[in-house]
Amino acid sequence: MSIIKVESVTTKxxxxxxxxxxxFTIEKGEIFGxxxxxxxxxxxxxxxxxxxxxxxxxxxxxxDQNINNISLNQSNMLKKNWGVLFQxxxxxxxxxxxxxxxxxxxxxxxxxxxxxxxxxxxxxxxVGLPTKAASLYPSELSGGMKKRVGLARSLAMDPQLxxxxxxxxxxxxxxxxxFDRLIVDLKNMLNLTVVMVTHDLSTIExxxxxxxxxxxxxxxxxxxxxxxxxxxxxxxxxxLKI
Amino acid sequence: MNxxxxxxxxxxxxxxxxxxxxxxxxxxxxxxxxxxxxxxKVQNKSVIFDFENIKDIDSAGIILILSNMTxxxxxxxxxxxxxxSPDHKTLLLFYRQNKVSNKISFQKEKxxxxxxxxxxxxxxxxxxxxxxxFLGENFYFFIQTIIDPRQIRFKAIVKQIDLSGIKALPIxxxxxxxxxLVIAYQGAEQLQQFGANIFIVExxxxxxxxxxxxxxxxxxxxxxxxxxxxxxxxxxxxxxELDAMKTMGFEPSIxxxxxxxxxxxxALPLIVFLADLxxxxxxxxxxxxxxxxxxxxxxxxxxxxxxxxxxFIGMAKAPIxxxxxxxxxxxxxxxxxxxxxxxxxxxxxxxxxxxxxxxxLNAIFSVLFTQVGI
Numbered sequence: 193m194s195i196i197k198v199e200s201v202t203t204k205x206x207x208x209x210x211x212x213x214x215x216f217t218i219e220k221g222e223i224f225g226x227x228x229x230x231x232x233x234x235x236x237x238x239x240x241x242x243x244x245x246x247x248x249x250x251x252x253x254x255x256d257q258n259i260n261n262i263s264l265n266q267s268n269m270l271k272k273n274w275g276v277l278f279q280x281x282x283x284x285x286x287x288x289x290x291x292x293x294x295x296x297x298x299x300x301x302x303x304x305x306x307x308x309x310x311x312x313x314x315x316x317x318x319v320g321l322p323t324k325a326a327s328l329y330p331s332e333l334s335g336g337m338k339k340r341v342g343l344a345r346s347l348a349m350d351p352q353l354x355x356x357x358x359x360x361x362x363x364x365x366x367x368x369x370x371f372d373r374l375i376v377d378l379k380n381m382l383n384l385t386v387v388m389v390t391h392d393l394s395t396i397e398x399x400x401x402x403x404x405x406x407x408x409x410x411x412x413x414x415x416x417x418x419x420x421x422x423x424x425x426x427x428x429x430x431x432l433k434i
Numbered sequence: 435m436n437x438x439x440x441x442x443x444x445x446x447x448x449x450x451x452x453x454x455x456x457x458x459x460x461x462x463x464x465x466x467x468x469x470x471x472x473x474x475k476v477q478n479k480s481v482i483f484d485f486e487n488i489k490d491i492d493s494a495g496i497i498l499i500l501s502n503m504t505x506x507x508x509x510x511x512x513x514x515x516x517x518x519s520p521d522h523k524t525l526l527l528f529y530r531q532n533k534v535s536n537k538i539s540f541q542k543e544k545x546x547x548x549x550x551x552x553x554x555x556x557x558x559x560x561x562x563x564x565x566x567x568f569l570g571e572n573f574y575f576f577i578q579t580i581i582d583p584r585q586i587r588f589k590a591i592v593k594q595i596d597l598s599g600i601k602a603l604p605i606x607x608x609x610x611x612x613x614x615l616v617i618a619y620q621g622a623e624q625l626q627q628f629g630a631n632i633f634i635v636e637x638x639x640x641x642x643x644x645x646x647x648x649x650x651x652x653x654x655x656x657x658x659x660x661x662x663x664x665x666x667x668x669x670x671x672x673x674x675e676l677d678a679m680k681t682m683g684f685e686p687s688i689x690x691x692x693x694x695x696x697x698x699x700x701a702l703p704l705i706v707f708l709a710d711l712x713x714x715x716x717x718x719x720x721x722x723x724x725x726x727x728x729x730x731x732x733x734x735x736x737x738x739x740x741x742x743x744x745x746f747i748g749m750a751k752a753p754i755x756x757x758x759x760x761x762x763x764x765x766x767x768x769x770x771x772x773x774x775x776x777x778x779x780x781x782x783x784x785x786x787x788x789x790x791x792x793x794x795l796n797a798i799f800s801v802l803f804t805q806v807g808i
Binding site (some may be wrong): 347 | 459460462463466491493494497498499501524525528529532533534536537538540771772773774775
């Protein structure tokens with residue numbers, strides 16, 4: 193069952209064409225990677241899917257809803273089905289870690305404060321952060337911790353879809369690996385569908401079920417890692433360093 | 435779509451709780467109260483959670499049940515779970531594994547008035563020494579650029595004159611016109627009663643060129659430029675642009691602070707001159723409409739009766755105001771740390787400081803010059 197469908201999307205910034213008529217689908221329950229060199233438009237397509245950028249031409253549907261012609265109400269409902277982790281965490285700097293995680297629950301549910309606190313603490317531990325981090329402010333956190341808090345925040349509402357923008361960039365190899373494992377574990381445990389933009393080779397090898405590779409405004413490759421290493425194209429070989 | 439919890443069976447030794455419906459975060463409020471009520475009946479009993487009739491459950495539902503389980507266990511209960519589907523069981527185990535029992539307190543330590551007073555006095559002192567060292571650092575680099583004038587950033591100075599001087603002209607012109615207008619209008623009422631219409635000229639001219647035009651201009655520029663200096667430099671600090679500059683040997687003092695200070699010291703006297711003209715023109719318009727004094731009459735009387743020293747005193751204050759505005763704006767920018775809300779905080783402080791010092795200095799000069807007799 194496909195959860196996201198991208199059909200013949202074309203994107204231009206001024207005269208600069210980013211995507212030239214691209215299509216792909218993402219199935220429920222997979223960890224899907226969007227790969228490509230710098231400036232190949234991988235973050236742009238992610239921003240189009242999560243409705244931060246308008247789709248210029250073509251169709252994108254998420255959870256069987258076409259996001260091109262969607263009412264404000266529908267789009268607010270749809271947005272509750274997903275969580276987004278931005279590249280640098282994008283935590284609210286005036287709120288503590290615990291407040292950052294519980295802000296959605298406070299806004300959208302009527303749960304008692306003590307239960308919200310319990311949930312926030314659980315999510316904090318789930319992403320591998322110590323309890324004492326709860327009272328810190330984002331400016332007091334390291335880059336890796338910010339990402340983990342961002343992940344905890346994106347999981348706060350139990351979304352079925354998780355979008356990650358370069359989740360392991362800027363992390364040391366050990367942290368990156370444990371972050372990958374965390375994503376895979378969470379996906380299996382919580383029945384998530386994960387869409388991530390990445391160019392971390394170990395993530396590509398260890399975490400992704402399927403991925404697409406952008407090259408020259410088109411999708412060069414769509415498949416899994418086994419297929420990718422046997423794929424005969426110079427750009428692909430350069431990209432995977434094989 | 436609702437969820438509920440009922441006591442299925444109950445005796446002295448055990449209690450069976452029937453968990454049914456959708457335990458999702460949107461409808462947990464009532465059951466959380468029910469669970470709390472049940473906790474009064476469970477002392478020393480064996481509590482069995484029966485999940486036979488559950489439809490769906492999410493993290494909030496599970497964590498609610500888990501935290502109540504902990505409460506029950508603390509009441510010397512023996513808790514068991516029956517009829518749970520494997521999926522739900524993995525979730526339960528997963529969240530139990532991640533349950534945090536030792537929460538930390540967010541309460542700030544209580545302080546008494548002496549502590550707070552001492553702390554703010556200490557902060558004031560350290561702030562003052564920091565400001566002095568900022569001033570000293572910039573003075574050092576100022577001397578250095580005078581010795582070696584090639585280091586002066588002329589392009590940056592011109593750009594800053596454009597941004598904080600020329601772009602401010604419309605608002606300065608409008609404000610000083612209105613000030614001249616209001617002074618003349620209110621003065622005309624009073625002077626007419628004595629038949630001393632012509633004195634409107636001295637009143638408007640001296641008050642505008644000596645006090646009002648420099649001060650109002652400086653306040654407008656403080657509001658515009660002190661804030662933008664702080665926000666610009668503060669953002670550069672957060673994005674590590676300042677660090678990048680330092681590693682390249684570009685001294686922020688020479689590249690950022692000095693162009694801004696010099697630009698305002700050049701621009702402000704020029705703007706004040708324009709504000710003088712516009713302010714007097716405002717007065718002239720009222721004098722003509724209200725008191726029937728013609729423009730030529732007005733200007734002739736300025737030549738004969740208004741001493742040129744008033745103009746020079748006003749102009750002399752302008753570069754000093756420019757200096758203090760740019761200095762405060764830049765200094766507060768360098769104080770920004772870490773988070774985005776500190777930009778807002780220091781921008782506010784910078785504008786308030788700059789306007790305060792403009793008014794305070796103006797008052798000091800006013801007394802000083804009058805005492806000296808000029």
